[in-house]
Amino acid sequence: MVSVTHWPGGEQPTEVALVQAFQQEGLAPYRWSNAPGDTYAAHQHDYHKVIYVVAGSITFGLTGTSRRVRLGAGDRLDLPPHTTHNATVGPEGVVCLEAHRP
Numbered sequence: 001m002v003s004v005t006h007w008p009g010g011e012q013p014t015e016v017a018l019v020q021a022f023q024q025e026g027l028a029p030y031r032w033s034n035a036p037g038d039t040y041a042a043h044q045h046d047y048h049k050v051i052y053v054v055a056g057s058i059t060f061g062l063t064g065t066s067r068r069v070r071l072g073a074g075d076r077l078d079l080p081p082h083t084t085h086n087a088t089v090g091p092e093g094v095v096c097l098e099a100h101r102p
Contacts, residue, residue, distance in 0.1 A: 002062060002083060007074030018052045018074075018097050025050075027099035034058075034094050040087040048101035049079040057090030 007013050013021075015031075022029040027050060042063045052075070059070045060077060063084040070090075071077055079085060 001080065002067075002069070003078045004069055004071065005076040005078070007076075012073045013052075015054045015095075015097070018054060021052070022050070022097065022099050027101070029097040029099040032096055032098060034089045036089060036091050036093045038089040038093075042084055042086045044082050044084045045079075045100075046081050048081055049077070050099050050101065051077045051079070052097045054095040054097060056092045056094035058094040058096070059088050059090065061086045061088075 019029055029052075031054075033056075042061075051071070053071045053073050055073050057070060057072045059068055060079075061068050063086060069077065
């Protein structure tokens with residue numbers, strides 16, 4: 001099941017704090033970023049994708065449903081394997097940390 005988790009507390013986490021959150025789960029994140037308005041066409045992966053937004057925003061569309069998930073700084077997306085999705089980067093661009101579960 002696709003899930004979104006907001007960072008607890010009122011302040012946005014640092015990138016170091018997000019890396020530590022991944023490491024506490026035994027995950028090794030990598031960093032990626034995109035420019036404002038960049039898009040990803042509908043696709044899927046054969047692994048469980050975990051994303052934390054470090055800065056900016058990105059909206060994921062879950063193909064086949066009307067659900068759209070907007071993520072901002074500190075938000076986490078858990079995307080199960082074989083979930084078809086697309087994405088559009090927000091007006092300020094986006095920086096993310098991503099890791100994969102087997």
